[in-house]
Amino acid sequence: xxxxxxxxxxxxxxxxxxxxxxxAGNLGLARGFYGALARAxxxxxxxxxxxxxxxxxxxxxxxxxxxxxxxESVPGAQxxxxxxxxxxxxxxxxxxxxxxxxxxxxxxAIAPSGVFNWHWNLQVMLNAAQQAKAIPGDYxxxxxxxxxxxxxxxxxxxxxxxxxxxxxYDTFEGVPADQRDPGxxxxxxxxxxxxxxxxxxxxxxxxxxxxxxxxxRVPDVFAQGSPGRIAFIHIDLNNAAAEIGALDALxxxxxxxxxxxxDDFCWSTSHAQYRAEMAWFxxxxxxxxxxxxxxxxxxxPPA
Ligand SMILES: C[S@@+](CC[C@H](N)C(=O)[O-])C[C@H]1O[C@@H](n2cnc3c(N)ncnc32)[C@H](O)[C@@H]1O
Numbered sequence: 001x002x003x004x005x006x007x008x009x010x011x012x013x014x015x016x017x018x019x020x021x022x023x024a025g026n027l028g029l030a031r032g033f034y035g036a037l038a039r040a041x042x043x044x045x046x047x048x049x050x051x052x053x054x055x056x057x058x059x060x061x062x063x064x065x066x067x068x069x070x071x072e073s074v075p076g077a078q079x080x081x082x083x084x085x086x087x088x089x090x091x092x093x094x095x096x097x098x099x100x101x102x103x104x105x106x107x108x109a110i111a112p113s114g115v116f117n118w119h120w121n122l123q124v125m126l127n128a129a130q131q132a133k134a135i136p137g138d139y140x141x142x143x144x145x146x147x148x149x150x151x152x153x154x155x156x157x158x159x160x161x162x163x164x165x166x167x168x169y170d171t172f173e174g175v176p177a178d179q180r181d182p183g184x185x186x187x188x189x190x191x192x193x194x195x196x197x198x199x200x201x202x203x204x205x206x207x208x209x210x211x212x213x214x215x216x217r218v219p220d221v222f223a224q225g226s227p228g229r230i231a232f233i234h235i236d237l238n239n240a241a242a243e244i245g246a247l248d249a250l251x252x253x254x255x256x257x258x259x260x261x262x263d264d265f266c267w268s269t270s271h272a273q274y275r276a277e278m279a280w281f282x283x284x285x286x287x288x289x290x291x292x293x294x295x296x297x298x299x300x301p302p303a
Contacts, residue, residue, distance in 0.1 A: 004032070011040045018050060019069065023062050027054045045080055045095050046072060052082070052117040055108055056193075061116075082117030084267065084294050094119045100126070103155050110146035110204075113193025121263075121293045122152055128259045128297065129153050129232055135257045137164070137231035142218050142246050143263070144170040145192055147201045149234060154208060164231070166211045169221050172198045176217050179241040181272035187238055219245035230254045236263035240276035247280055256302045262288065265296025 009017070018033030031054050038047035049068060053061055064081050071079030077088040094100045104119055111118060129139070139159075141150050150168060153159070159166060174189035181187075189195070198215040205211040214224055218237060230253045237243050243262070254260070262277060264270035265288065277296065281288050288296040 004029075006036075009036070011037055014040060015046065015050070019065060022050075022054065022065060027057065030054050043095065045078055045092065048095070048101070049079070049081055049117055052108070055116055056113060058114055080117070080120075082120060083115050085120050085292060087120070092119065092123070094123050099156060103152050107148055107152045107155075110151065111148040112145055115148075121295060122149070124291060124293055124295050124297065125149055125153055125234065125261060126156060128261050129157060131299075132232035132257075132259045133157075133162075135231040135255045135259070137229040137253070137255045137258060138227035139164065139166040139232040140227065140230055140250070141166070141168045141234045141236070142243070143234075143236035143238065144168045144201055144213070146194075146196045147204050147213075149236070150211070151204060154205070154211060160208045160210065162210065164210065165227065166208075167225075167227055168201070168205070168211065168213045169216065169218055170198075170201070170213075171217050172196060172201070172215050175237070175239045175242070179217075179239045181239050181241075181270075184239070184269070184272075218242045219249040222249050226250070228253060231258045233258075233260045234263065235260060238264060238270070238273075240272045243273055244276050244280055247277075254300050256300050258300045260288075260296075260298040260300075262296035262298070263294070265294065266290045266292075267294040270294075 014033050014037040018030045018037060021033060022030035031051065034047055034050045034054065038051060041047055053065060067086055068079055068081040071077050071086060071088045074088060078090065079088045080086065080090065080092055104122055144150065147168065150166060154166065174191060175187035198213065202213045205213060214221060216224055219242065230250060233250065233254065235243050235246060264273050265277065266274065277288060288298045290296055
């Protein structure tokens, strides 16, 4: 590792040096410059976005850095670039929330591979989970992987102190072969990047007396145990058949005012899920809000 000392560099110079190192593929050096940039501009969005870009990089990342640079060339843009989203002239609530930023950084290592700067998605999840606290019922996550989203939310919300349960379901083996959508036949367990197990996730939540991890296939797994009354569901199963099966099984248990967040609603890779879910809700005269994060947000109307 090179030992480089730079004195009196401006933030612009630090960003330029970091970006050059990043594009050259020297992530360690890029992190060093971005770290100095973050210290020079505490609380600023640009250094945070750059630091996130260096984590678990993929082939798209250098192009996305160019998107960030281009947006930053617009005066006052306050640009943010994450996986599947770029915003400018927006005031991201998370940027001013030290607890949010600390937990998001801490939990990033257990997100599915390719996911970086997931802050807007986590912000939607956090507001939805907070909203549902006023609604009677338990919390549910369908499709857990290593527990990234629920860990972030449970830590932020201090869920251990809540008088309700959070039920987490996963096959821990990827999408079952007979549920894979056309064109997504490769959705095995390895598609998420790293190996993951039921035991690992169970242990991750062991300190929470009110979070249960259940291994099995949605919707059949609900026979092993499931809540009678629900306030909040995060649906992230990466296939239409299981997500529709979950709606059929759980919708009537969702309290009025209860919230569902679909992780994959508007992603271009997940159009089969979108079509099936739109049809399911439209048949009942209901509406899911499509969000630019790729998520879909549903709030159950009063009975
Ligand atoms: C994108 S990952 C979930 C990511 C997770 N929500 C997070 O916050 O990191 C999708 C997960 O759905 C699981 N899955 C897919 N089909 C399933 C089914 N029918 N039943 C249970 N789990 C399933 C996969 O094993 C995978 O772990």
